[in-house]
Amino acid sequence: MRRSKWKSLWLAGVLALAWPGHLAHGHGSVPPPTPEEEAALSALGEGTPVADLLRQVSSGRYHLALKAGELLRARRDATALPELLETAARPPTLENRFAVFAALVALSGMDEPRAREAVLKHAPEAGQNFLVEMIPLARDQALLAELRESYRQAATRGLSPREQAEALAARLEDAGEWVREALVALGEDAVPALAGRAGDPGVSAPVRVQALRCLAELKGGAALPLLIRIVQAQPGDALLGGSDQVLGEAAAALVASSPAEGLKAVQACFERHRGWLARLHVVRCLGEVPDPAVQLWLEEIASRPEATSDTAATRDPEGKAQAVRDHAALAAARIEARRSEDPSAARIGLLAHPHAWVRAFAIQGLGTARDARALEHAVRALEDPDDNVRRFAIELLGALGDRRAVEPLEAVLEGHRVGDQLHARLALEALGQRVIFSNGVYRSLDPEDPLVPILRQPAGTPGESARLLEALLDRGADGGRVLGAALQSPDPAIQASGQAYLEALSARLNDGDEALSARAIRVLQGAGTWAVPTLLQAVRGLANPRLRGQAAEALGLLGRQAAPALAAALESDPPPPEACLPDLFHAFVLSGPEADLLRSQVEHEQPLRRRLAFRALAQSETPETLARTVRGLADRDASVRREAFQILAGWRGPEVVPALDALAHSDAEARSRAAAAHLLARRCPTAGLAEIASHLAVQHQGENDPQARSDAIATLRLLRLPECVFPLLECTRDIEASHALEADAALTSLDGEILMQALQQAGVSALADARASADVRVRALSALFPYESVEERTSAAGRWIEWSPECPYPTMPAHALGHAGGDRAAAWLVQQLGHRSPAVRRAAAHALGETGVTEGLQALEGLLHDPEPTVSFTARRAIARLRGREP
Numbered sequence: 001m002r003r004s005k006w007k008s009l010w011l012a013g014v015l016a017l018a019w020p021g022h023l024a025h026g027h028g029s030v031p032p033p034t035p036e037e038e039a040a041l042s043a044l045g046e047g048t049p050v051a052d053l054l055r056q057v058s059s060g061r062y063h064l065a066l067k068a069g070e071l072l073r074a075r076r077d078a079t080a081l082p083e084l085l086e087t088a089a090r091p092p093t094l095e096n097r098f099a100v101f102a103a104l105v106a107l108s109g110m111d112e113p114r115a116r117e118a119v120l121k122h123a124p125e126a127g128q129n130f131l132v133e134m135i136p137l138a139r140d141q142a143l144l145a146e147l148r149e150s151y152r153q154a155a156t157r158g159l160s161p162r163e164q165a166e167a168l169a170a171r172l173e174d175a176g177e178w179v180r181e182a183l184v185a186l187g188e189d190a191v192p193a194l195a196g197r198a199g200d201p202g203v204s205a206p207v208r209v210q211a212l213r214c215l216a217e218l219k220g221g222a223a224l225p226l227l228i229r230i231v232q233a234q235p236g237d238a239l240l241g242g243s244d245q246v247l248g249e250a251a252a253a254l255v256a257s258s259p260a261e262g263l264k265a266v267q268a269c270f271e272r273h274r275g276w277l278a279r280l281h282v283v284r285c286l287g288e289v290p291d292p293a294v295q296l297w298l299e300e301i302a303s304r305p306e307a308t309s310d311t312a313a314t315r316d317p318e319g320k321a322q323a324v325r326d327h328a329a330l331a332a333a334r335i336e337a338r339r340s341e342d343p344s345a346a347r348i349g350l351l352a353h354p355h356a357w358v359r360a361f362a363i364q365g366l367g368t369a370r371d372a373r374a375l376e377h378a379v380r381a382l383e384d385p386d387d388n389v390r391r392f393a394i395e396l397l398g399a400l401g402d403r404r405a406v407e408p409l410e411a412v413l414e415g416h417r418v419g420d421q422l423h424a425r426l427a428l429e430a431l432g433q434r435v436i437f438s439n440g441v442y443r444s445l446d447p448e449d450p451l452v453p454i455l456r457q458p459a460g461t462p463g464e465s466a467r468l469l470e471a472l473l474d475r476g477a478d479g480g481r482v483l484g485a486a487l488q489s490p491d492p493a494i495q496a497s498g499q500a501y502l503e504a505l506s507a508r509l510n511d512g513d514e515a516l517s518a519r520a521i522r523v524l525q526g527a528g529t530w531a532v533p534t535l536l537q538a539v540r541g542l543a544n545p546r547l548r549g550q551a552a553e554a555l556g557l558l559g560r561q562a563a564p565a566l567a568a569a570l571e572s573d574p575p576p577p578e579a580c581l582p583d584l585f586h587a588f589v590l591s592g593p594e595a596d597l598l599r600s601q602v603e604h605e606q607p608l609r610r611r612l613a614f615r616a617l618a619q620s621e622t623p624e625t626l627a628r629t630v631r632g633l634a635d636r637d638a639s640v641r642r643e644a645f646q647i648l649a650g651w652r653g654p655e656v657v658p659a660l661d662a663l664a665h666s667d668a669e670a671r672s673r674a675a676a677a678h679l680l681a682r683r684c685p686t687a688g689l690a691e692i693a694s695h696l697a698v699q700h701q702g703e704n705d706p707q708a709r710s711d712a713i714a715t716l717r718l719l720r721l722p723e724c725v726f727p728l729l730e731c732t733r734d735i736e737a738s739h740a741l742e743a744d745a746a747l748t749s750l751d752g753e754i755l756m757q758a759l760q761q762a763g764v765s766a767l768a769d770a771r772a773s774a775d776v777r778v779r780a781l782s783a784l785f786p787y788e789s790v791e792e793r794t795s796a797a798g799r800w801i802e803w804s805p806e807c808p809y810p811t812m813p814a815h816a817l818g819h820a821g822g823d824r825a826a827a828w829l830v831q832q833l834g835h836r837s838p839a840v841r842r843a844a845a846h847a848l849g850e851t852g853v854t855e856g857l858q859a860l861e862g863l864l865h866d867p868e869p870t871v872s873f874t875a876r877r878a879i880a881r882l883r884g885r886e887p
Contacts, residue, residue, distance in 0.1 A: 030134055031429045033063045034491075040064055044071065054083050057106065060099035066143065069102030073109030081112060088118045092129045101130040105143055108150035116154035123151045124175035151175070152182040161189040169193040169211065176210035184217045191215070195223040198250075199230070205243035212249035216256040216288065227254040231262075231269045235278070247273065248281030255289045263293055274312040276320035280327050287331030290338040302329035302355075326357055333358040337365060344371035351377050356386035363392040375400055379408045382420075391423050398427025406431055410444045434485055451475060451482040469504050473519045480526020487530035502527070506534045509542065509551075517547050525554035529561045536562075536569055539583050540576050552583035556590025563591040570601060570609075578608065585612035602628050607637035614643045623655070630659050634672035641675065648679050674711045681715050706736055713739060717746035732839055737870040740839070744846045744874065826853035833859050838868040845871065849878025857882055 033041060044056065044067050056068035072080055087103035090096040104123050107115040127144055136144070155171060156164040165186050168179040183190045197203050198211040215223050230250035233239045240247055251269060255262040270282055283301060286294050301307045302325045313320035333350050340346035343365065350362035363381055366374040374396060381393035394412060397405035405427070412424040413435070425435045433444045451471060472479035483505075486498025508520040521538070524531035535558075538551040555562050566588045569576060576584060601613035614632050629651075632644030648656060656679075663676035713731055716724035724746075731743035829851065832844035845863055848856045860882075863875035 030062045030137070032432055036491075037061065037063050041067060044068060046071070050075070050077050050080050054080055057084070057102045058087055058099055060096060060102075062098045065098045065102035066105070066139075069105035070143075072106035076110050078110070078112065080106065081110065081115065085114060085118055088122050088126070092125050094129075094132060097126070097129045097132065100126045101143075101147075104147060108147055116157070119147070119150055120154050123147055124178045127178070148178050148181070151178055155179070156182070161186055162192070165190040165193040169197055172197065172207045172210040173204060176206065180210060180214050180217075183214045187218065188221055191218060191221045191223055194218075195226050198223065199226045199239070201238050201241035203241075205241060205246055208241065208243070208246050209249050212246065212253050213288075216249070216253035219257045221257075224254070224257050227257065227262075228265065231265050235273050235275065244275070244278040244281045245285075247278055248283075248285035251282045252285035252288050255286060255291060255294060259289075259291050259293065263291070263297065267297065274310055276311045276313045276317070276324060279308070279311060279324045283324060283328040283331050285331075287334035288338075290335055292335075292339065295332050295335040295339070298328045298332035298335070301325060302332060326355070329353075329355045330357045330361055333361055337362070344373060348374060348377050351381060356384075356389060359384065360386060360388040360392055363389055363396060366396055372400060372402065375402055375404065379405070382408055382412055387419060390417075390420055394420060394423040394427050398430040401431065403431060406433060406444070413444055449482070451479060469501060472501060472505075472523055473508075473516070476519065476522040477526030480523040480528070480531070483523065484527040484530055487527065498530075502531065502534060506537070509534075509538050509547070514544060514547060517542075517544075518550055521547070521550050521554050524551075525557060528558060532558060532562050532565045536565055539587065540569065540580050545579075548580060548583050549586070552587040553590065556587035559591055561591075563588065566591060581608060581612060585616050589616045602632075607635075607640050610635065610637065611640045611643040614640065614647055626651070626653075626656060626659055630663055630676070633663070633675040634669055645675055645679070674709075677712070677715070706739070709736070709739055710742060713742045713746055717742075732843065740842070741870055741874065744843060747843075826851045826856050830856045830859045833863055838866075838871055841866065842868070842871045842874045845874045845878045849874075849881040852882065854882050 040056070041063060044053070044064070048068075048071065050072070053068040053072050056064040057072065059065060072084070084103045084106050087099055088107060090100050092100065100122065104119060104126055107118050108123075127147060130140075130144070134140075152168070155167055159167055165183060168183050168186075169190070171179050183194065194211040194214050198208050198215060200208070212227075215221075215227070227250050230239055230247065231254050233247075247269070251262075251266045255266055266282065266286070270279055273279060273282070283298055286298060305321070305325070308321040308324045311317060311321040311324055333353065333355075336350065337343050337346045347362040347365045348371075350358055353359055353362070359381070363374075363378065366378070378393040378396045378400075381389055382397075384390050384393065390412075394409065397409055409424045409428050409431070410433075412420050413428065415421065428435050428444050435444050472483060475482070483498055483501055486494050487502065489495055489498070505520045505523055509517045511517070521535070524535050532555065535551050535555040539548055539555060542548040542551060555566070566584060570584060570588075601609050601616075604610055604613070610632070614629060629644050629647050632640055633648070635641050635644065648660065660676045660680040664673055664680050666673065668676075709731070713728065716728050728743045728747050732740050732747070826848060829844045829848045832840055833848075833856075835841050835844065841863065845860060848860060857879060860875045860879050864872055864879075866872045866875065
């Protein structure tokens with residue numbers, strides 16, 4: 001990942017060097033003038049006072065400053081000189097760039113020593129700063145060319161050609177791009193000065209590079225021997241001055257001067273210099289030489305890994321060799337485009353190249369040429385896997401000025417690639433669209449949208465304002481986006497207009513008309529961040545619960561931009577009304593809040609807040625959320641405990657299992673241990689059942705919480721496993737009547753197959769009377785379930801009961817026969833209603849209710865006054881079930 005990131009940045013730098021009009025920043029055309037600027041531009045003319053023109057230049061507003069600068073250049077009014085000099089000397093920042101450039105444009109027309117001095121001092125830097133983050137229009141290119149010519153004239157005024165060459169060559173370091181064209185125009189007169197700098201190792205590498213580029217355009221001439229010496233130099237030779245780029249530029253100049261012989265020398269140089277950076281500069285610089293033999297050689301290097309297998313590098317030699325091949329592919333593509341009679345068509349063809357760098361070069365070149373044929377290809381390139389290709393395609397669509405590009409750019413704007421969104425915003429604005437940030441995403445507004453005029457005028461008469469407000473309400477969320485655009489406009493007047501309509505919508509929320517209020521909420525949701533205070537006030541203040549819920553839903557759907565405001569509202573003083581707390585937390589859940597925003601609510605003294613906070617936290621399954629929710633199992637309030645329990649029951653991450661296991665075996669209070677054991681048993685029965693059993697002891701001890709036993713019984717009933725049968729049978733003798741009833745209900749809910757598996761898995765000695773013989777115990781173990789007929793089961797049940805009054809599980813036969821059904825089973829159960837053991841009577845009554853046989857009703861009615869309350873209660877339930885009054 002890291003290598004890919006740096007590779008992308010590297011390519012941006014390489015392309016910036018290859019095409020000086022583009023920097024490694026995002027590019028976009030300057031947006032068209034606003035209506036206010038259009039009016040001011042119309043007012044500027046030959047009769048405009050100088051003071052007004054100077055004020056527009058100093059303002060730094062692109063359209064106004066440049067037009068004012070051109071008018072001042074034509075006037076050549078010396079009275080404007082002092083202020084123009086002051087403006088031209090401003091620091092080179094993005095805020096100053098248009099003002100400084102326009103001032104230099106005006107100074108370039110003045111035949112004054114101070115004006116020429118200012119142009120020489122500031123023009124190169126101002127020209128470079130002028131282009132940052134923009135694709136220059138034809139007018140910009142023309143102004144730059146005129147300013148460069150003024151710079152050249154100021155630097156060579158009154159000098160002979162040879163002297164001009166020396167003067168311009170002396171400025172190569174500070175203004176290389178600005179003097180190269182002039183040096184080349186001087187022809188052979190410039191060669192001595194250029195060769196002197198190119199061959200001097202004491203001169204800085206950037207100056208030597210610029211001189212060598214000029215010599216390449218001049219085809220070497222008298223400097224050809226120097227170029228040969230540089231190319232044939234050994235690695236480390238002083239003539240190279242330690243600069244691999246000097247070697248590459250000399251190689252390009254030599255091939256340009258002497259193609260056949262020069263290429264042979266360069267090929268030998270490539271073999272001799274094995275360092276990866278030297279080879280990289282050689283192949284990269286050759287991209288400026290439009291020679292078919294050079295292109296063929298570069299394509300061979302790019303396609304054959306063995307051609308660079310001996311490339312030397314301190315680290316990652318394989319990756320560095322790949323970089324050499326990448327640059328060779330890019331250089332070959334550049335040659336192909338330069339050789340073509342139709343460069344744009346050649347670049348369009350290169351868009352299908354398998355190498356991402358070549359595609360990036362092709363699409364960027366089309367952006368410079370602004371060829372209308374490139375539209376459909378640029379749209380397809382929006383799906384390219386390479387970041388740079390997509391970026392240059394977006395910039396191209398913005399530069400072409402074709403409205404057909406709006407729809408595909410809007411798709412990019414609403415996509416998931418943040419970097420592409422930023423460039424798409426600039427491109428859409430260049431096409432005249434209004435781009436706003438709404439509900440966490442960028443959205444584009446059509447300037448022809450009939451609602452857009454609302455942005456440009458303040459709230460007027462009551463009737464006019466009402467009409468425009470109705471238009472907003474009719475459009476719902478779309479109307480809200482227009483309102484959001486007004487609220488985020490840089491124009492204070494438009495902001496004030498948007499604020500007036502926002503207040504009008506707020507008033508509609510409270511006028512008692514539910515339908516109108518609902519429409520206003522939809523508009524506010526579309527307005528995005530700027531509607532958060534209004535929606536929050538509605539959630540806190542609306543009496544209608546339905547409208548309050550709609551406002552909360554709209555507020556939550558605004559995303560994370562609403563979460564801080566919601567957190568502040570929960571902490572406000574006075575606190576929000578309790579009726580709106582569920583709505584506020586619901587909005588919080590929808591907004592996807594960070595856990596730390598809810599920390600104080602989880603620990604709040606009000607149980608409702610704690611419960612709602614746990615519910616909100618459950619949206620983000622983080623370690624901190626898990627720890628807090630586990631602690632919630634021991635909360636002092638039952639509703640909070642239930643909420644924490646439900647959250648952990650539905651927790652998707654596997655990390656919840658060890659957390660519950662740790663709590664189940666900790667020294668925490670029995671209530672939280674039981675809840676953790678319950679959840680653990682549901683997830684991992686083998687690990688959880690042992691802990692559940694520890695909460696089922698019949699004796700009351702300090703750590704044995706009756707509620708914990710009740711939770712454990714509920715767990716066993718839920719699991720429906722054979723391992724749960726005997727712990728439940730133990731609970732039917734619990735001294736807490738409610739526990740006994742719960743255990744009876746749990747056992748009755750189990751089917752016969754589960755009961756049979758339980759008996760088969762249990763030990764014989766744990767089931768039968770210890771005084772009985774071994775074969776009796778064995779028969780007792782196998783008596784109940786291997787038989788299919790009711791008669792055989794009933795007979796076995798009778799033998800079980802006859803073993804001994806001390807039989808460990810006297811209720812077992814009754815529960816088994818409750819599933820068997822039939823008249824014979826019912827008759828046997830009726831007999832057991834008179835058993836001396838309350839547990840057997842209760843189990844028989846419960847089982848009788850399960851059989852569905854109504855003949856036992858009279859016997860059950862006799863138990864309604866049983867001295868044991870649990871027996872009478874169970875009989876009442878069984879009667880109700882047999883009479884069909886209970887499901």
